[in-house]
Amino acid sequence: MSLAQKYPNEVNQIMAKYPPEHKRSAVMPLLYLAQREEGYVTKDALKDIAQMLDITETDVASIVGFYSLYHDHKAGKYRMQVCTDLPCALRGADKFLADLCGNLGIQVGETTPDGLVTIEAVTCLAACDKAPMFQTQGPDGIQYHENMTVDKTMELIEALKNAGKEVK
């Protein structure tokens, strides 16, 4: 099913933001829509968006490749993206990330065996005064989690696990 069929209202709202002769501007919001369910942009979605905007699949793929928040492969349901840049690292972000990975028994870049969480190290998220911190990128968009500890993070992961069960 195409994006326009699946999310007609949202697609219309997105297209209305830009002058009709510059509809290519809609590529970024449409890509967010496209990766909402699977957590990454599928080959079919590339084709679909290219057709909607009269650009090539390569054009769309170049956007996916350039920007960090678009993904071309499947990962955990939630990507847990820990900032390890200088200001956060001065407040213990590297140790937090190592301890968290140790607790989960996975390495940075890996996914928990149940497929729930992928741990990633990312660049600055503009929350330098509230380190250690990370964002979760998942089906419901992006959420910030600030002033975190490993214990609080494990509780969050439990909550995400249970939230998933309710949906099913």
Add this chain to the structure above:
Amino acid sequence: MAHVLLRHRDIPNLNQLDVYQKNGGFEAFQKAVTAMKPNEVTDVVKASGLRGRGGAGFPTGMKWSFIDNKNWPHYVVANADESEPGTFKDREIMESNPFQFLEGLAIASYAVGANAAYIYLRGEFWQVAALLDEKIADMEKAGLLGEKLFGSDYSLNIYTHLGAGAYICGEETALLESIEGKRGQPRIRPPFPPAYGLYGKPTIVNNVETFTNVPPILVNGADWYKSMGTPDSAGVKIFSLSGRVKKPGNYELPFGTTFRELVYNYGGGILDDRPVKAIMPAGASSSLIVVDDKALDTPMDYASVRTLGADLGSASVIVIDDTVSIDWVVNKTIHFFKHESCGKCTPCREGNYWMLHLTERIHSGEGSQNDVSLLLNVAKQMQGKCLCALGEFATMAVVTGIERFPQDFQKAVKA
């Protein structure tokens, strides 16, 4: 002193439209549209001495006066990409005092004759964008956005646009490319955006904090604004304080406040009461200032910080204490710039790649003094040769780190 920008810290629920309006909100916008010509608005902003808060410090009113009135339509774009490591002020404004920012954006749009304004938020500000969409809808319902505002012929719509994780999109021409649905790679300048901007049309791009200064300037006048700060740097600034301090956070202070006041009075001093070793006043793009009493007593304004061999930039003050080795700091900053280089120009793309190899080797203890010399050489070769400021920024901590803290690099390398 009452806040000028972070007014939500003085007035509860200021992010609600009725509360904002009860506290004088949108009077400035109404006054501009109903009683002032667009160029009169620009003149007030020019006279106030307001300079851009994104880092470059370019005079705001002068930028607005560069708009090309022979080419239409015009656009105004708010740069809410806030991605400099150490910067987290625009997010607080948008979350807690959103209407003052939106009012400033609306006034700027009127001043340059734009009927459409875009807010470009970094993709990570997903929740902030959703909140701004609500606030924009509130304004539309209240007749503060839309057609024929306040009974005039002026119309304005504001739209949010989410980026997707690219520091380079804070560079204004890369930002415009990104709104156009392209990779965020800087354009060759000139032409500058006031002549050739979004969709090739005249466009004014300003930082969120810059816009937020505009409503109080229009209400209270240019002289009031200039009465704060220093002659070279008028008004107030939000200083984002981070790193090894007890109380990191945003502090709105007049320009000219000293580093010592910020770090010790507001920031509560250094963790474990250690001595300060270095300060980066402009985030990861910053030169490293060697901290002594003279540096601590230096006023934070554009001209004074320059006497310390650094720029104030976006005033993202990262504090480094004596437990930290500068070779580690440089490795961190280069890791960032290597990741964020857009790849368009060779000196930045290749330079950062090789600088990262060298800083990794030095920091791991596998490097030699020759590697340190080579690192300094690569950085200096990049300077003045990159297409935009990103490449230049990447070299700042490297060059000043090696030149001002040589002992840290000597310790890090193999004997």
